[in-house]
Amino acid sequence: MQDLMPPINTPDSAFHDGDPTTGQLGTIVTALWLNNVQSATRDVQLEIKNVLAKAGIQPDPKKTNQLAEAISQIIGSGNYASTAYVDNGLNKKIDKASISGVLGNDNSKVPSLNLLTTELGKKQPAGNYAPAGDYATNTALNDGLNKKFDKNNISQTAGPSTIHVMSQDASTKNFQPKGDYLKAGSFGFGGEAITVPVGNGYNGISQTSVVRGSGVPGSPPDSLAWGGILHLQRESGRATQIGFWKGNIGLRSQLAGVWDDDWIFAYTQANTTKDPSGFIRVSGAAIALTTNNVVQNTGLSTTNIMSQKAITDSLIGIGQAWENVTSQRKFGVTYTNTNSKPIFVSITQNSSGTTTSMDVKINGVLIARPSTAAGATRNSVYFIVPVGGSYLIDNTGTTSIEVWAEMK
Structure with missing residues (x-):
């Protein structure tokens, strides 16, 4: 059977609709991907046909349960024992590993014939003995009592003691409910951002975290800190910081312990406009020129420009004699x-x-x-x-x- 076919070649391996209002293109389904779909579909069909053939069933496009019938027929014709039957039979047997050659208190084991014969030979002959029972020696009794826990060492509070234990009530009151928690010293998501440390500020953060604050070294410009800064620590001396606020996205990187001199801002709807030609521009009144604005002659237009050839051809002495x-x-x-x-x-x-x-x-x-x-x-x-x-x-x-x- 073939391996899994590769997913569609997009950053998130998913299909997307196009959006003409934003210029977002739809996912392009390539011939390679469709050929992979066709190959994978035929491979699965062949696998299923082989199962039907094993059961002696001819494919019928009008039926939708032939695979289930084939599997049931194959299993039913193999004289297989049911799971319940096998489990019941095995539960009545004793594993050879459970035959012990030494004495012990394990109820899941049985003594070997040799052990039984040897130990019975050590017993007293028949006579008037005390009733059968489990009697402890003084040594065994004292040893057992010394291993017991003193009730006075049960504490009702948390603390650093290594000889006390917390009661059930104290544990219930002090421990968090069952769940997944971060290890001590870790920063994660699930709460509010932490305040940026003083001193080195954003330049001194060394753990992946979400921080806030400004007026310290490394503070992001344009009020990015109002929205919180995501610090991603790859390893010691190498990290990335990303800020988001009111449509603006800024980032900077650290390499070998040195941060970029400036934050880099991405172009978004918050800081760009679309001019009449459909070009994205930094906010302002300027309009981008296109090849439609390049003309091949002189004139009075204030929005068109002459090509290099047109300017050269218009010079005195060019093309003249x-x-x-x-x-x-x-x-x-x-x-x-x-x-x-x-x-x-x-x-x-x-x-x-x-x-x-x-x-x-x-x-x-x-x-x-x-x-x-x-x-x-x-x-x-x-x-x-x-x-x-x-x-x-x-x-x-x-x-x-x-x-x-x-x-x-």
Whole structure:
């Protein structure tokens, strides 16, 4: 027959319903567990069928008492003696171990034939003797009396004496009713918590117990001591303390005689909230961001964030290249950045012998005015044009565009 099948794989080996209000999942019944159930069921069925076969009974799905009938039939056909019959017969016999070869006062033994013959040979021959009886010698009498208990040594109270005994009445009044009690020096459950010892406080407890109190070394924070502290002592120098109060759960551990610096608190409904996305958070107004809040473009949202790639792609110079557009640009003409990103513009002018200047305007705003003194020279200007922005370069003096380049 197979061994017991393993229980369902949960911490308490029990099935649990799911609870959508708390997020608690129901127990998942695995194929392994169902296969174990099927194997165990078939094994038990086979065992029962073998019992029916032993009794010559064919399984009948319409009957529910065939196993009982098979057992009764097997026992009845074996010519077995009943328990009462066997006990009655044995009670009439004398065990060989009860035949004694020595004298004694045990009424459950009988003398052997050799002992009886030997002892009868020691008796006086027939004559006029005192009536049969049990007579004690002086020595035996005195010895027996010395072993008796003096009534004066019966005490009516409890005490440390080793030669007195308590009377029935005193014992009844002093002893607890029958039950299970802790040994001396042990702490257990069944009463109120003990007050935390002074001195080392919670750091000095060395026995499994339930304690209360605060204002001592090792006291738990957040009023946990109001609910009592459970101290679990595994061995010397290693223990765990757990506190519960108004939904808050805190704990700390001791290893090699040293306690944790801080108590650790578990997240419970008392100190967390559930945000609109269904995430458990420490109590507060903040909302957790999810992957739904990660966007791939710029915008005006105050609740979404850009991905790393989106930020990188939006930087000037990423995915852009310099382009020489000298042949396509003129002074005094307004151009518009129609690209999806800002562009970087670099212009170098070549002036003749006169004084020259360039007025750089973006969206109609003058942002730069580089100039040159009289004499042939070159002058450059650099600027960024935002998406959709217009840009215009006006010039004064005799000048020409030597290089106009845009990174876009």
